[in-house]
Amino acid sequence: MISARNIHKKYDSLEVLKGVSMTVEKGELVTIVGKSGAGKSTLLHILGTLDNADSGEVMINDTNIGKLNKNELADFRNRNIGFVFQFHHLLPEFTALENVLMPSLIAGNKKSEPRAKELLDYLGLQDRFEHKPGQLSGGEAQRIAVARALMNKPLVVFADEPTGNLDSQSSRDMHQLFLRLKKELGQTFVIVTHNIELAELSDRSLRMADGLML
Ligand SMILES: Nc1ncnc2c1ncn2[C@@H]1O[C@H](COP(=O)(O)OP(=O)(O)OP(=O)(O)O)[C@@H](O)[C@H]1O
Numbered sequence: 304m305i306s307a308r309n310i311h312k313k314y315d316s317l318e319v320l321k322g323v324s325m326t327v328e329k330g331e332l333v334t335i336v337g338k339s340g341a342g343k344s345t346l347l348h349i350l351g352t353l354d355n356a357d358s359g360e361v362m363i364n365d366t367n368i369g370k371l372n373k374n375e376l377a378d379f380r381n382r383n384i385g386f387v388f389q390f391h392h393l394l395p396e397f398t399a400l401e402n403v404l405m406p407s408l409i410a411g412n413k414k415s416e417p418r419a420k421e422l423l424d425y426l427g428l429q430d431r432f433e434h435k436p437g438q439l440s441g442g443e444a445q446r447i448a449v450a451r452a453l454m455n456k457p458l459v460v461f462a463d464e465p466t467g468n469l470d471s472q473s474s475r476d477m478h479q480l481f482l483r484l485k486k487e488l489g490q491t492f493v494i495v496t497h498n499i500e501l502a503e504l505s506d507r508s509l510r511m512a513d514g515l516m517l
């Protein structure tokens with residue numbers, strides 16, 4: 304489903320990615336591990352269309368994302384890609400339900416409230432619809448962020464240290480949630496993590512060092 308070939312990326316003279324290739328199959332949960340500065344987030348941002356490579360090719364299903372213009376890319380991202388970051392990045396003025404609805408509102412779908420509620424139910428957040436992010440625990444806020452990532456039924460969810468900011472119990476709960484979404488929904492994940500437990504639970508763990516995939 305995802306195929307990256309010979310990705311290079313430089314920031315000024317600093318070579319951050321030195322020819323990275325990888326593939327991800329549909330329904331796989333792949334983790335990317337490696338030391339700080341190895342280039343993991345840079346790679347994830349390129350795979351997720353948030354940044355562009357200097358050279359190389361990224362295919363997501365049949366789409367060569369390097370060939371899309373800015374508007375096509377924004378639309379493709381909104382419809383096909385979900386993101387979860389270390390910090391939840393929920394909009395503080397909006398309720399949990401409104402935050403989860405946001406991607407479908409952006410896609411122009413006005414009738415998505417039942418799906419948003421169903422997702423929140425599914426993630427055990429049925430009592431949190433009207434809470435604002437400031438009224439949620441870290442683990443709850445991160446689960447809302449996962450619900451938001453899933454809202455448009457993305458082909459793939461990219462996560463960058465999704466449990467980096469959670470205590471160990473909430474981290475474990477989040478790992479189990481990812482496994483459940485994979486098993487029950489067939490959701491594909493690519494997750495950058497420093498968490499060994501999560502790497503061991505994943506289908507495949509890729510290791511990066513110094514801009515290369517080992
Ligand atoms: N926008 C940028 N401008 C300049 N340099 C950058 C930029 N983004 C990343 N870098 C550099 O690229 C290298 C790789 O960064 P990256 O964030 O991909 O590492 P990482 O593997 O995700 O590390 P960590 O585990 O600490 O998150 C680092 O040396 C970083 O300083």
Ligand SMILES: [Mg+2]
Binds near residue numbers: 343344345463
């Ligand atoms: Mg990083």
